[in-house]
Structure formats: C-alpha cells, structure tokens
Amino acid sequence: MFTLKVFRKISDYEWEIPRTFRADMRVAVRIFMTRQLLEASLDDLSLEQAVNVATLPGVAGPVVVMPDMHQGYGFPIGGVAATEFPQGVISPGGIGYDINCGVRLLSSSIRLDDARPFLSDLAAALNANCPSGMGKAGPIGLKKGELEAVCRQGAEWAVKKGMGSLDDLRRTEENGCIDGADPRWVSERAMERGLNQLGTLGSGNHFMEVDVVDDIFDETAAQAMGLVKGCLVLQLHCGSRGLGHQICSDYVQSFQAAVRRFDFQLPDRELVCAPLDSQEGQRYLAAMRSAANFAFCNRQILAHMARQAFEQVLAGKVQKFQLRQVYDIAHNIAKIETHVIDGRRVKVCVHRKGATRAFGPGLAGLPEEYQSIGQPVLVPGSMGTSSWVLAGTHVSMERSYGSTCHGAGRVMSRSKAKREVRGDRLRDGLEKQGIHVRAGSLSGLAEEAPQAYKDVDDVVETVAGAGIARKVAQLRPVIVVKG
Amino acid sequence: MKKQNSSGFREIEHKADRAIEAWAPDLQGLFVQAAAGMHTLMGIEMLPGPMVTHQLLLEALDRESLLVSFLSELLYLIETRSLACEVADFQFSETALRAHLVAKPILKMQRQIKAVTFHNLEIKNESGLLSVTLIFDV
Numbered sequence: 001m002f003t004l005k006v007f008r009k010i011s012d013y014e015w016e017i018p019r020t021f022r023a024d025m026r027v028a029v030r031i032f033m034t035r036q037l038l039e040a041s042l043d044d045l046s047l048e049q050a051v052n053v054a055t056l057p058g059v060a061g062p063v064v065v066m067p068d069m070h071q072g073y074g075f076p077i078g079g080v081a082a083t084e085f086p087q088g089v090i091s092p093g094g095i096g097y098d099i100n101c102g103v104r105l106l107s108s109s110i111r112l113d114d115a116r117p118f119l120s121d122l123a124a125a126l127n128a129n130c131p132s133g134m135g136k137a138g139p140i141g142l143k144k145g146e147l148e149a150v151c152r153q154g155a156e157w158a159v160k161k162g163m164g165s166l167d168d169l170r171r172t173e174e175n176g177c178i179d180g181a182d183p184r185w186v187s188e189r190a191m192e193r194g195l196n197q198l199g200t201l202g203s204g205n206h207f208m209e210v211d212v213v214d215d216i217f218d219e220t221a222a223q224a225m226g227l228v229k230g231c232l233v234l235q236l237h238c239g240s241r242g243l244g245h246q247i248c249s250d251y252v253q254s255f256q257a258a259v260r261r262f263d264f265q266l267p268d269r270e271l272v273c274a275p276l277d278s279q280e281g282q283r284y285l286a287a288m289r290s291a292a293n294f295a296f297c298n299r300q301i302l303a304h305m306a307r308q309a310f311e312q313v314l315a316g317k318v319q320k321f322q323l324r325q326v327y328d329i330a331h332n333i334a335k336i337e338t339h340v341i342d343g344r345r346v347k348v349c350v351h352r353k354g355a356t357r358a359f360g361p362g363l364a365g366l367p368e369e370y371q372s373i374g375q376p377v378l379v380p381g382s383m384g385t386s387s388w389v390l391a392g393t394h395v396s397m398e399r400s401y402g403s404t405c406h407g408a409g410r411v412m413s414r415s416k417a418k419r420e421v422r423g424d425r426l427r428d429g430l431e432k433q434g435i436h437v438r439a440g441s442l443s444g445l446a447e448e449a450p451q452a453y454k455d456v457d458d459v460v461e462t463v464a465g466a467g468i469a470r471k472v473a474q475l476r477p478v479i480v481v482k483g
Numbered sequence: 484m485k486k487q488n489s490s491g492f493r494e495i496e497h498k499a500d501r502a503i504e505a506w507a508p509d510l511q512g513l514f515v516q517a518a519a520g521m522h523t524l525m526g527i528e529m530l531p532g533p534m535v536t537h538q539l540l541l542e543a544l545d546r547e548s549l550l551v552s553f554l555s556e557l558l559y560l561i562e563t564r565s566l567a568c569e570v571a572d573f574q575f576s577e578t579a580l581r582a583h584l585v586a587k588p589i590l591k592m593q594r595q596i597k598a599v600t601f602h603n604l605e606i607k608n609e610s611g612l613l614s615v616t617l618i619f620d621v
Contacts, residue, residue, distance in 0.1 A: 044498050070498050070499055071497070071498045071499060072499055072500070073500060073600040073602030073618045073620065074600070074601075074602055077499055093600075093601075096620070097597045097598040097620045098597060098620075134592055134594075134595045135562070135565070135592070189559060192563060193559075193562060193563060202595075203594070203595050204595065204597075204621055242562055245597040245598050245620075246559075248598060249555050249598045249599070252600075252601060253543070253548065253551060253552065253555075256543075256544050256548050256601070257544055260544070268601075268602060268603055269547070269601035269602070269603075269604055270600050270601045270602040270603075270604075272601070410498050410499045411498070412498070413496045413497055413498050413499075414497075414499075414500075414501065414621065415494060415496060415501070416496065441593065441594075443593060443594075444593075444594070
C-alpha cells in the first residue's frame with residue numbers, strides 16, 4: 001500500500017502523507033522519521049493505522065506519528081491525534097487498554113562505584129519489595145471506598161499515607177491527579193480488578209530499572225533535574241493495571257453502539273469514538289481519568305517501596321541513599337489542551353498513544369525549576385540498552401501538539417523474539433555486561449529482548465534532529481527487574 | 484490446517500501484541516476455538532480435579548461484539564478467580580448467548596492478556612466455514 005512516493009518530504013526528519021492520499025482522510029499524517037526509519041516502517045500496518053486515525057470525526061489537525069511508531073490495534077503505537085473540544089470525538093482505543101501507562105524517574109547522588117558491591121542485594125530488595133508479574137497482589141488491600149478515593153486523588157492519596165512527598169507531586173504530570181475523574185462511571189468489574197493491584201508493576205514490557213547517568217548533553221537542564229554523571233537513577237514503567245484494562249474494554253464495547261447512534265463511518269471498529277460533549281464521551285473521560293489517577297498513585301507507591309529498598313541495602317554504606325523525583329509522565333492518555341493549529345489557538349483533546357507530552361519552556365503546569373528548561377521527557381530504551389532523558393521544546397508545541405516519542409518501538413513480534421532468543425542466554429549475556437537481572441519469567445524476558453526493538457538512540461536522534469525534544473542525559477542500565 | 488468442515492486455530496504474527504486466527508463450521512465451534520486459542524496464547528495449564536460450573540448470559544450488538552464479550556468474560560474469570568473455562572453448552576442468537584461453562588483452577592499461566600480488541604474484527608463466512616482473526620493486547 002505504501003511506497004516512498006506517497007510521502008512528501010518536509011525535512012530529513014519530517015514527512016507527510018497528504019490528506020488527498022485517501023478519500024476518507026480529514027487531515028494529513030505528519031511523520032517524524034529519518035528515511036531509514038520510514039523505510040523500515042513500511043513493512044507493517046502502522047502507517048495504514050495512522051491514516052485510519054486521520055478519518056476520525058472532529059480531528060483538528062494533522063495526525064502525528066513518532067519515530068518509535070509500530071503497529072498496534074486501531075491507533076498505531078507512537079501516534080498523536082488532536083480532536084476539537086468539545087464537538088470532536090474521544091476514542092478509547094486512542095489511549096489504549098493500559099490507561100496512563102507511563103514512566104517515573106528518580107535521581108540520586110549515589111555514585112555507581114560506591115554502590116557496585118551492593119547492586120546484587122539492591123536488585124534482590126527491589127524485586128522483593130515491588131510485586132511484579134502476573135497475578136501478584138499489591139501490598140495494599142483496598143476497600144471500595146478507598147479505591148474510589150485513589151481514583152479521585154491520584155498520587156496524593158499515597159502521599160497522604162506517608163508514601164512520598166509534596167515534591168513528588170509537584171514533579172508529576174498534572175501533579176499526579178487529573179481533574180474530572182469520577183469513579184461512578186467505572187464499572188464494578190473494573191473496580192474489582194483494581195482492588196488488590198495498587199502498588200504492582202505487572203508483566204509484559206513493564207519494568208523497574210536502576211541506571212547510571214552515562215552522559216550529559218545539557219548541563220543546565222541536567223542540574224535542574226538532579227542528574228549527575230556517574231550517579232544512579234531509578235526508572236519505573238507501569239500503568240493502571242486491570243482497572244484500566246477493564247475500563248477500556250468496557251467503553252470500546254459500549255462505544256460500538258455509540259458509533260451507530262452518531263452514524264460515524266470508521267475504517268476499524270477499534271477506533272470507535274463518541275463526541276466529547278456526548279453522555280458517552282463524558283462518562284468515558286471521567287472513567288479514563290479515574291484510571292489515570294490510579295496509575296499515578298500506583299507509580300507513587302512503587303517509588304516508595306523502591307526507596308525503602310535503597311534504604312535497606314545502602315543506608316550506612318553510601319553517603320546519601322535518598323532518591324529524589326525527577327518527573328513522572330504518562331504515555332497512554334488523552335488530555336484537554338490548547339494548541340495552535342493553522343494559526344488558530346484551539347482547545348483540543350490530545351490522544352497520546354505511546355507518545356509522551358513534551359511541553360516546552362514557559363508552559364503552565366510545569367514546576368518552577370523546569371520553567372526555563374522545558375518539561376522532562378523520559379524515554380526508556382529496550383532492556384539492556386540506553387534510556388534517555390530529554391526536554392520539551394517550543395518546536396514540539398508547534399509541530400507535534402507538545403508531544404514526542406516514548407521509547408524504542410518494536411520491530412519484531414513477540415513470538416518471533418521468543419523463537420530466536422533464549423531467555424536464559426539473554427539473562428546471562430546481560431549479567432556479563434554488568435546488568436543484574438531479576439525476571440519472573442525467562443520466556444517473558446526473551447520477548448523483550450533488545451533485538452525485538454528499534455535502536456532507541458536512532459529514535460532519540462530523530463526527535464532531537466526534528467527539534468521536538470532536546471537531549472539532556474543518556475542512562476545505562478545496571479539493574480533490571482521485570483515481571 | 485484450515486479445511487472445509489474443520490475446526491482449529493493458529494497463532495499469527497503481530498509486531499507488538501498477539502493474534503490468532505480461529506475457524507469452525509458454525510458459530511459455536513468458532514467461539515470454542517477462539518477461547519482455546521486465547522488460552523493457548525496465555526500458556527494456561529489447569530489443575531486436575533474438581534470443576535466448578537459457571538453460567539454466562541451475554542448480549543451484544545452483533546456476533547463480533549458477542550465474541551469479544553465472551554472472551555473478555557473468560558479473561559475476567561482468569562484474572563479475578565484464577566479459573567479457566569471450557570464450554571459445555573451454548574445457546575446462540577446473532578446478538579445473545581447463553582453458555583454453560585465448566586471451570587477449573589489454573590495451575591500455571593505463562594502470559595497475561597490485557598484485553599481482546601476489535602481491531603479489524605470480522606467473522607467471515609467462506610463457503611460455510613466461519614473464520615475470524617483476533618488481536619489481543621498483551
């Protein structure tokens with residue numbers, strides 16, 4: 001379906017599929033990729049999925065795709081779409097099943113050389129403290145009323161219980177709580193699935209990782225974020241667990257009828273949607289925000305348990321074992337924001353599916369210390385490879401609805417990765433590189449092998465080249481904990 | 484092997500998630516094969532021993548929605564009750580089903596499935612053989 005002739009080249013890092021490419025497109029598709037990455041993306045359905053998104057009713061401007069894009073279901077992973085508020089639509093599939101899947105980064109002044117003798121113990125303590133894998137219950141059994149409070153309050157709920165600080169909240173997207181959450185629109189079944197999963201990492205590509213700051217590209221920004229070359233940091237990647245999965249399932253199912261009611265013609269049933277100002281749209285927004293707040297709280301509690309692990313292992317052995325929050329950011333979410341589209345300031349609903357908010361300097365909502373440098377952007381790499389800390393830019397505000405990439409992006413199916421990679425050999429190879437691995441399942445480890453992903457450095461070079469994020473620091477893993 | 488009057492499923496490649504194709508001569512068989520395919524993807528092994536029964540009554544817009552509802556119900560029982568179900572009996576219409584399930588406790592599971600998606604979902608009828616491709620979010 002796609003050949004390079006389809007694309008209009010804007011720059012070495014930016015391409016466009018014009019609106020005229022398919023009759024049902026309402027807007028163009030803007031692609032942030034090098035030629036090499038673009039050619040590689042022709043072999044799956046991701047570009048077709050991006051074109052499908054461009055047909056959504058009320059889509060306000062170009063659909064944007066990131067260099068880590070890969071095939072998903074409905075929306076491509078690495079896609080951003082802005083729909084007019086409130087007449088445009090919201091599409092649960094454009095946020096995904098793991099609502100507010102995201103990344104949290106904490107910095108330290110622990111030097112790798114000082115911590116090296118204790119890394120194995122630290123890996124064991126993180127693995128023991130932070131429940132991961134399938135079916136693992138969290139440390140906090142909630143009653144329904146408490147879960148409703150988590151859905152309304154987000155990370156603040158955990159901070160009130162002594163699991164973190166106000167500084168953590170300040171350095172979390174939306175201060176760890178999105179307004180407008182209403183658990184009345186979350187099903188009983190979703191609530192039931194959330195009751196025992198708070199404070200759990202989950203499985204799949206979710207992880208906890210200790211990294212060392214390997215390189216600094218922007219001293220001023222790194223200093224503001226507390227990132228010091230040669231010191232340890234902690235990354236957490238997880239989301240809203242079964243609560244979010246069930247909410248998305250419930251609304252994708254119920255929106256099947258909404259699409260008929262509103263007489264929307266869609267190329268894929270996973271793209272079902274409803275106007276933001278409809279009863280269906282409002283209820284989904286309220287439920288989705290509840291799950292987003294659950295996820296912020298989940299990462300807050302996991303960070304607390306990770307801090308306890310650092311204290312258990314490193315207190316008295318290194319000078320300062322404390323972890324300070326750098327930022328916490330969602331990469332599966334819809335947010336109501338204002339952006340300039342075709343020279344007009346427009347209030348829109350930005351769907352980010354496998355894409356990270358990347359607000360530039362001076363934007364409302366950023367903590368004071370990040371006002372001049374832009375919002376921290378956290379880009380985990382594949383297992384065993386670099387991760388990156390970036391900063392949002394003015395260009396991201398102009399070209400990508402204040403968004404950028406979220407990771408490396410898959411290039412190989414999970415079943416192929418499992419056929420080609422042996423989990424035990426992968427673990428041994430990582431251990432030889434000095435990376436301590438704790439994994440619940442060796443086959444799960446194999447599915448997440450580095451060769452199953454794009455090179456995250458290529459992805460980061462692309463967003464930096466396009467100007468939709470700025471490089472701040474490169475991280476190298478020393479401990480990986482996976483479910 | 485997909486042949487006339489046969490039933491079965493096979494995993495098909497999907498870059499990020501997991502997918503199966505299931506086929507059967509009738510709707511009941513197709514649902515059974517789709518459930519078996521999903522259980523296989525999850526690497527579910529059941530405990531031998533006593534079974535519990537579970538009744539299911541589902542309504543949906545059409546048979547594709549019904550299939551997603553049915554599989555989602557099985558996922559819910561797997562996650563919240565640690566039970567894997569087999570179908571003992573089905574009664575169908577285009578938009579509703581009543582199922583009598585027999586469930587066994589799960590001994591082992593290799594992989595979680597987060598959700599059953601509607602991505603390009605269509606139950607096809609080719610000369611009397613029904614088939615469907617299902618994408619699961621993992």
